[in-house]
Amino acid sequence: MSIPNESAPGSRSLFQPASQWLSMLRDRRIGAVELLELHLAQVAKHNPDINAVVVQDLEGAFAAAREADSRSLSEMPPLHGLPMTIKDTFEVTGMPATCGFPFLASHRPELDADPVARLRSAGAVIYGKTNVPPGAFDWQSSNPVYGETCNPWDLTRSPGGSSGGPAASVAAGFAALELGSDIGGSIRCPAHFCGIYGHKTSFGIVPIRGHIPPLPGHLMRPEMGVAGPMARSAFDLELALDVLTAPEQLESTAWSVRVPPSRHERLQDFRVGLLADSSIFAVDANCINAIEEYAGDLRRLGVRVDVGAGPHIDWKMSYETYIATLFQLMAGGTPTPVLQQYVATVGQLAEDDHSYPTRLARALALRHYEYVEVTAKRELLYRQWRDFFSRYDLLICPVMPTVAYPHDRRGHEAPNAIEAGEARTMVINGQPRPYFDGLQWPSVATVANLPATAVPTGRLVDGLPVGVQLIGPYLEDRTPLRFAQLVEQALGGFTPPPTVA
Structure with missing residues (x-):
């Protein structure tokens, strides 16, 4: 089923792209205070059901909006007056930064995280924080501090994670632009579940100091972890990327970052491979059908899409390498006695035991x-x-094995996210699969540090949107972004969920 293009460019819909709001702000067709009030009215109307925005700094936001309205045209920065929410893994002054942990409920940072500071310096009016799972390690955006976030397409379903609150905020019209982070599909999964755009950046091109994890005060740059934008248009993703791209602070004396132009400017010139094969990683047949229909749309636009074309890779090795790297990172936030317990069990584990707690134990014991x-x-x-x-x-390729699935509260009392995942399953083609097999398709880009843009396909399965990820060459983020923009121009893109439109 195709999604109709209801958000026609140029309309003054609350769901129009950030770039259109910014054009109106610069032309004084709307003021920053008025635009903030418009978004807050949408939050007041729909957030009680969705619970995406979990804390607000209205005093700071209105002060920033009034300052924006006082600027002259020559003083307007790139994101002049644009209301934004920020994922609650990033430290933002004026609001708590909890990452879903009760023991951080009173943590109020004195500095903005580096990407937040860049957004604020570019003129964004940051008014709220959005919900995440504890430790930003789940596709259920629920935690003991702020409760459960619902998918705007279906309140009984997860919005994804860990950037589930950000994706729900963008889809529900609470913000046109968000800041997410991704190491296990945490930008791409919620974008797919909520029918929006999201960009996992190439590793290292966006500074992430001030992100939790690691815990506040711990100086660590997690391998594979990145920050990136989420929006209702691929054009807005690139707009945000231009603001966010910078070297880490310690390298800034000598280094600069220049993301090269897209390889092509015409759809017909892109050389595109397609992998949506359940023999590689788990994926539901209905999602494969939707992706193949999307490929048919591209072919009608003149794009050559080669089904089955992919890198010559041992996919099992690729995934196990990703899992070992990811689970090693978990040692940084795990108490020593717990680490010792995991390591002590390794010698007792059966060789044919490939459960995720066993994989965690083996990774920690390396x-x-x-x-x-x-x-x-x-x-x-x-x-x-x-x-x-x-x-x-x-x-x-697919983002996740299925569309957004129902809330799953099993395992919430487990000692960590991996153990919690053992209490859950995903149903794929009518059969239960391990919950954390959802890491398989996101790992494809992440393990190799590649950029990947999540885009809506224009299809629904069970009334829920289906997205794909466009994986591009390392450090060539503008190539998948430009392809997504050209397809958006030709076919349309985001459609508001019927529950909030």
Whole structure:
């Protein structure tokens, strides 16, 4: 089923792209205070049911909006007067930063996280924080501090995670632009579940100091973890990318970041591969059908899409390398006695036990020389992807195995997210699968540090939107973004959920 294009460009719909609001702000057709009030009215109307925006700084936001309205045209920065919400993994002055942890409920940072500071300096009016799962490690955006966030398309369903609150905020008209983060599909999964756009940036091009995890006061740059924008238009993703892109603070003395232009400017020039194969990783047949229909749309636009074309990679090795790297990172926030308990069990585990708690134990028990072998496998993957991108410009593949699934509260009392996931399953083609098999498709881009843009396909399954990820070459973020923009122009993109439109 195709989604009708109800948000026609140029309308003054609350759901229009950020770029259109910014044009109106610069032309004084609307003021920053008026625009903030418009968004707050939408929050007041629909947030009690959705629970995406969990804390607000109205005093600070109105002060920033009044300042924006006092600027002259020559003083207007790129995001002049645009209301924004920010994922509650980022430290934002004036509001708590909890990452869903009760023990951080009173943590009020004195500095903005680096990407937040860049957005604020660019003129964004930051008025609220959006919900996440504890530790930003789940596709259910629910925590003991702020409760459960619902999908605007169906309140009985998850909006995804960990950027579930941000995706719901954008889809419900609470903000036209959001800041998310991604290490396990945390931008791409919620974008797919909520029918919006999201961009997982190439690793290292957006500074992430001030993101939780790691816990406040811990200086660590997690491998594979990135920050990136979420929006209702692929054009807005690039607008935000231009603001967010910068070296980390310690490198800024000598380094600069310049993301190159897109490889092509015409859809017909892009060389596109498509992998939506359940023999590689789990994916529901209905989602495969929707993706194939999307590929048909592209072909009618003159795009050559090669089904089955992908890098020559051992996909099992790729996934296990990703899992070992990801689970090693969990050691940084795990108490020593708990680490010791996991390591102590490794010798007792059966060789054919591939459950996720077992994978966690094995990852935590890796000796340094063993982890060096894991990093060497990633180096091999980098080069295999580089070879693929010498022949193709993009790879289209699923974001997740299914569309948004019902809220699943099982395992909430477990000691960590991995153990909680063992209490849950995903139903794929009518059969239960391990919950954390949802990491498989997101891992494809993440393990190799690649950019990936999540885009709506214009299809629904069970009344819920289906997205895909457009994986591009390392450090060439504008290539998948430009492709997404051209397709959006030709086919339309975001449609507001009927419950809030």
